[in-house]
Every structure is written in structure tokens, then in C-alpha cells.
Amino acid sequence: MALRASRTYVAARSGSRRILEWTGEGLLIGVRRHGETSVIAEAMVLGKGRYLGLVRGGRSRKQAATLQPGNSVQLVWRARIEDHLGTFAVELLQARAAGLIVDRTRLYASQLLTEHLRLLPERDPHDRLLMETVRLLDSPADGMALARFELLLLEELGFGLDLSSCAVTGSSEDLTHVSPRSGRAVSREAAEPYKDRLLRLPAFLLGQGPATPQEVADAFALTGYFLDMHVWHARQIDPPPMRETLIEILTR
Template identity: 40%
Template sequence: MEFSDDAFVLSARAFGESGAIVELLTREHGRYAAHVAGGASKRMRPYLQAGARGLVRYRARVSEQLGSATLEPQGEGPAALFDDPLALAGMAAAAAVAAGALPEREPHPGAFLAFEALSGAFLVPEIWPAVFIRFEAGLLQDLGFGLDLSKCAATGSLDDLIYVSPRTGRAVCRDAGEPYKDRLLALPAFLLSSQSGLGPGDIGAGFELTGHFLEQNIFGPLNRPLPPARVWLMERLREAGRL
């Protein structure tokens, strides 16, 4: 089995004396793990950081075994964010969420494109937390657990949607949700329309919303918590006054 594909590095760990097991998000083939010879060397290590991009050439004798890969770096990747520790934390968290949520060897081109868009957004400090939340909402959609924010689940109204049911992921309007607001999740307006600006508390509400459904529908059934890198990102954003 052989293929070449565009890929992002999700994680890498040393293997043997000089190799590394690298987890990749590829454009056409989904999430793949591969052995990269020399991946633990000083020369290769910068190109195997979470979020690094490259052209991967993958080869395995049979499809079931762990194959080997070479990676041709493309672009600056995480190096472009070295002066922004918060954005670097965001990149690591996005890679950890993708690695934990996406099934192995199953094509998810939409997830690749969403990760690509988020990678570019990290260069714009004012917007990337909102793009991160949209990325997570897109992952949920791609995996069959998309939020239904089109109308109120209780009344069918298209207006004044400010809550989400934590059980069904469906939007709820202000009037219908008022008696139950303590049990509902807040719906930030920017998830309804890209034209909506960010209001106070919107980023925190967005992370709580996507985090709830990632935990409920994806990580919980696998008996795993949300990735520690995502928890760390939330702490950093809170310390920075961004939530």
C-alpha cells in the first residue's frame, strides 16, 4: 500500500534510537500513524511539531500494519507562532482534539480543511479562539454529531436563538428557554452568523458548548477525558482574560 498526500502533524513520539511514530491528518486518507526514520533527530524534530505541514509519502507492505513515511516540510507551521505562546497552545490543543476525535484511516477531508483554516487563523490573535470553536463544531458535524442551530427545538422559531439543549444539541429561543435557562447551554451569536461580532463571554460560552458535546458524544463513549492540551488552553485563555 502506498500513497502521497498533504498532511498536518498531530503528534510525534520517539521510537527506537532515532525514529519517531508520527500521527498525521492527511487530506484524502484521514488520520494515519507512521514510522518516520530519523524523526527524533535534531534536524527533523522542528518539522514534527504539532501543526507542522508537509507532503507525506506513506508505504506499508499490507494495509493493516504500521507503515513508514517520509515527510517533506511545507510552510513555516508552528515556527510562525513562536512569539505567541497562546496561539502555540491553541495549535497543540487543536491537534490533540483532532487526534482524539477522528477515527484512524477513515477519510475526513472536511476535518482537514477545517484544520487548515484554523492553522491560518492562529496568525490573527483577535479571531482565532472563535475559529477554534467553529473548528470543533465542524468536527462534531463531520462525525455525525452536528449541532442543529437552524430553529428553536420547542417552537420552531428562527429568531432570538440564545440557548442549546445539552441533551440534543438543538437551539432554543429565549422565550421557550427562559424557564429552563439554568439547565441550558449558552449559544454565542457568532456560531449563528459569521457577520455577528464577539460579545462579552462569547468565547467562554463557545468552548463550553463544543466541549460539552465532544465529551458527551466522542470522548465519553471512549472512556477518555477531553485532551489535557485543550484543558490547558482553556486555563491559558482564562488567565489572559479571553474567556
């Protein structure tokens, strides 16, 4: 189910108070308890980016099925001031949790995708990543597609790799490796003397045909290296715990 763009940001009034409000569609990526009865929900919203909001009564049985990461929802966000956390009113658009629970590989893929989205800055639209996440959630788990997603994630975070041409020769032909220092591609000939110090570049990341399990593993090693250098290590956080298990499953 495709998401629709958020409605125009409006200001409403409640008595004498000015209330900020918008309505949009998005993907739930996290939920945590808040107080005795409420939760703080985290969502990627089309046209608005990663938003958090308080859901009053979110721990009730009535809300439990809706407030599951991976579900598509309609959100109404309200706050008195733009910088406030605000509240969410949540309506379910598409439930995925039940289908994911019975498929371990898809469940791990869903968890990895939502963890990756949580790396994005708040309130900064990344619609390309959001729509690709929705597409992957509604498809069988695919190692090639997930590795490409991580490549896109690096790009959206500002750490994109340059795989267009060789860093040494400038050639766009026969690119087989990536420099761990510059993130630029290296051709087979130029890589030969240094290939033990370079990262492998699977051809499928360049749009060249299908991949073997080893090539999928190489792709995850490539994206994982730069995610660790620029994101996980830099922010002093651990990689998503299900990532290695998922890679093992997808590269058998």
C-alpha cells in the same frame, strides 16, 4: 500554504514483494519515540484522513525540525499490507513551529487543534476540518473561530448540534439556548421557564455579528459540554490540558 490532494494510490514492487504506496500532503499532528532512532508520526492527510507511519531515523537532528506538530509536510507512505502501520518518508513543505513558540496564544491554539484532530478515526478523510485547521494555524488566535471549529468537530464526529430551529416551537427566530439533552436550539420565549437548565447559544454561532468575551466563553461552554458527553467522557480521556488556559486568554 494550501495542501494539495494525494496522488492516486499505486502498487509498486520491490524485488518479488508487492509494496503499497501513496504520496500526499498533510499536517503533522503528533510524534512519539519508537526505539532508539525512530519515531511514529501522526498526520492528517488530504483525501486520506488520519494516518500513522514509522519514520526511520526520525530522532536525528536532521529530521527534528521537520517532525514538529503543526508543520505541513509531503508524505510517502509504504507498506506491504494495507492494514500495516507502514513507513513515512517526510519532506517539509511549511514550518510553523518556530513562529508558534514565540506566540503563546497561537501555540496553545495549535496544540488544541492538533489534539482535536487526533479524536478522528484513522484513515477516514475529513478534509473540511483539515483545511480549516491549516487556515487557523496561519492566522492570529481567534476565540470565535476556534469555537466554530469545535462545533464543526462535533458535526464531523457525528454529534452535530441542530441550531436551525427551536426544538419546542419550530421557529428559526430569536434562538438563544440549546437543550443539553437533545443538542437542539431553543428560542428565547420557549427557554424562559427552563433557562437555568439550558446552555446559552451565542448569536455569533448562528452567523449573527461579532461576540463579546462572555459570548465566546459561552460558546466554548456549549461545545465543551457536548465534547465531554460524546467524546471525552465516553472514551474515558481527559480534555486537552491547554484548552481551559486558552479560553481564559481569549476571553479576557
